[in-house]
Amino acid sequence: MNFQKICVLGLGYIGLPTASTFATHGLKVVGVDINPHVIETLRKGEIHIHEPGLRSVVGAALSSGNLSVSFQPEEAEAFLIAVPTPFYHDRHGEYEGRTYRLADMRAVSSAAEAILPHLRKGNLVILESTSPPRTTVDLVQPILERSGLKAGVDFYLCYSPERVLPGQILRELVENARVVGGITPESAEAGCALYATFVKGEIIATDATTAEMVKLMENTTRDVNIAIANEFARLAEKFGVDVWEAISLANRHPRINILNPGPGVGGHCISVDPWFLVETAPELTALIYHARLVNDGQPHFVVARVKQALGSLNGKKIAALGLAYKPDVDDLRESPAVEVVHLLQKEGAQVKAWEPFKPDANLEGIHMAPSLAAAVQDADALLLLVRHTEFTNLKPVEIASTSIARLAIDCVNGWDRDLWEPAGFQVFRLGVHP
Ligand code: SAJ
Numbered sequence: 001m002n003f004q005k006i007c008v009l010g011l012g013y014i015g016l017p018t019a020s021t022f023a024t025h026g027l028k029v030v031g032v033d034i035n036p037h038v039i040e041t042l043r044k045g046e047i048h049i050h051e052p053g054l055r056s057v058v059g060a061a062l063s064s065g066n067l068s069v070s071f072q073p074e075e076a077e078a079f080l081i082a083v084p085t086p087f088y089h090d091r092h093g094e095y096e097g098r099t100y101r102l103a104d105m106r107a108v109s110s111a112a113e114a115i116l117p118h119l120r121k122g123n124l125v126i127l128e129s130t131s132p133p134r135t136t137v138d139l140v141q142p143i144l145e146r147s148g149l150k151a152g153v154d155f156y157l158c159y160s161p162e163r164v165l166p167g168q169i170l171r172e173l174v175e176n177a178r179v180v181g182g183i184t185p186e187s188a189e190a191g192c193a194l195y196a197t198f199v200k201g202e203i204i205a206t207d208a209t210t211a212e213m214v215k216l217m218e219n220t221t222r223d224v225n226i227a228i229a230n231e232f233a234r235l236a237e238k239f240g241v242d243v244w245e246a247i248s249l250a251n252r253h254p255r256i257n258i259l260n261p262g263p264g265v266g267g268h269c270i271s272v273d274p275w276f277l278v279e280t281a282p283e284l285t286a287l288i289y290h291a292r293l294v295n296d297g298q299p300h301f302v303v304a305r306v307k308q309a310l311g312s313l314n315g316k317k318i319a320a321l322g323l324a325y326k327p328d329v330d331d332l333r334e335s336p337a338v339e340v341v342h343l344l345q346k347e348g349a350q351v352k353a354w355e356p357f358k359p360d361a362n363l364e365g366i367h368m369a370p371s372l373a374a375a376v377q378d379a380d381a382l383l384l385l386v387r388h389t390e391f392t393n394l395k396p397v398e399i400a401s402t403s404i405a406r407l408a409i410d411c412v413n414g415w416d417r418d419l420w421e422p423a424g425f426q427v428f429r430l431g432v433h434p
């Protein structure tokens with residue numbers, strides 16, 4: 001199959017890089033978004049999200065004339081849906097006393113409905129949004145078939161998960177293996193042909209529901225593995241063990257790879273996707289559910305640790321270093337560091353936050369310091385929440401000369417006690433008994 005023109009619905013963290021990459025590989029691409037801010041920003045040749053290398057790819061795609069942006073899809077040979085699948089805030093499910101979150105699939109339904117008037121015989125539709133199992137066949141297919149065309153007979157329908165790592169999206173989009181699940185083998189073949197436009201990694205055909213499960217299994221595995229690392233940190237503190245040393249020794253075993261404890265799991269993927277499995281089969285997902293609880297409880301565990309280090313939190317001045325959801329990115333969405341700051345403040349602490357990747361972030365109720373120096377200056381304690389390279393490179397002697405703090409609390413194993421203690425700091429580390 002040969003594609004000349006496609007529509008990409010949703011121009012966020014996945015849709016925009018994907019649309020631009022197709023465009024720089026010679027396809028005509030109509031990028032569609034319902035958000036006026038997104039469309040206006042792109043029409044000015046600017047971008048609304050931060051991702052290394054994205055600005056130049058979008059710029060090249062727009063100036064070549066291959067990428068245009070619009071509020072509405074139009075006729076094309078293929079349609080890609082890359083819209084958000086968040087949770088309902090006001091609705092929860094319940095199973096045997098376990099309360100779980102419910103996915104809000106309205107953006108996927110609306111995108112499928114927007115494609116309807118433009119769907120023609122021989123077209124290909126691919127859902128990329130992370131979704132509960134069977135979404136492609138149970139939700140998207142019936143909507144598209146309202147056109148009178150039959151999926152798998154008159155048009156091709158696929159699910160293909162994105163698996164790119166924020167911070168490395170453009171490289172991973174091209175290099176990662178791509179799983180393409182069709183509702184028929186012919187659909188999968190058509191999907192594989194489209195991604196072959198730019199994907200250099202292996203392109204593997206399967207069925208749509210398997211492809212949905214693959215994505216959810218990947219992120220759920222990571223979540224459960226981080227949960228056990230966090231539980232090990234709690235156990236290590238109880239037994240007077242340094243969890244970081246214990247993990248590095250355990251990882252010398254040829255078949256063990258324990259991940260890192262930390263202040264919790266954030267971002268838009270790992271902390272979200274396991275709930276799609278819990279929602280669709282609460283009776284089969286006790287482990288996945290409890291892992292979520294452990295990771296969601298981790299910010300509370302950190303706050304208890306800080307309280308222990310400071311005696312009490314009331315009126316204490318704390319410099320919170322890092323608000324991003326993980327190291328060396330500017331993404332603050334669903335960040336456990338942000339939650340830690342809110343919880344500290346709830347207990348009466350006065351927190352100044354410093355986030356080098358987003359110094360002017362506007363977060364309700366959070367006082368952003370204009371610089372590292374301003375954050376640490378009059379603090380009673382320094383709290384390291386994100387392992388940004390800038391923070392692991394800090395020179396404790398220099399910090400000691402700019403701050404009155406003599407207490408350093410490290411939640412991410414970013415500071416070397418042997419350097420910080422001689423500079424006059426008392427060091428507390430998550431997962432290490434004081
Ligand atoms: N984290 C830990 N300990 C660790 C590793 C991570 O606490 O040892 C925390 C991070 O600090 C962060 C969260 O977990 O708060 C998630 O970070 P991450 O780097 O594990 O994952 P994401 O959310 O940036 O990207 C993941 C990736 N999935 C996997 O690695 C299985 C990526 O490939 C997916 O494309 C992405 O989710 C997605 O969009 O689904």
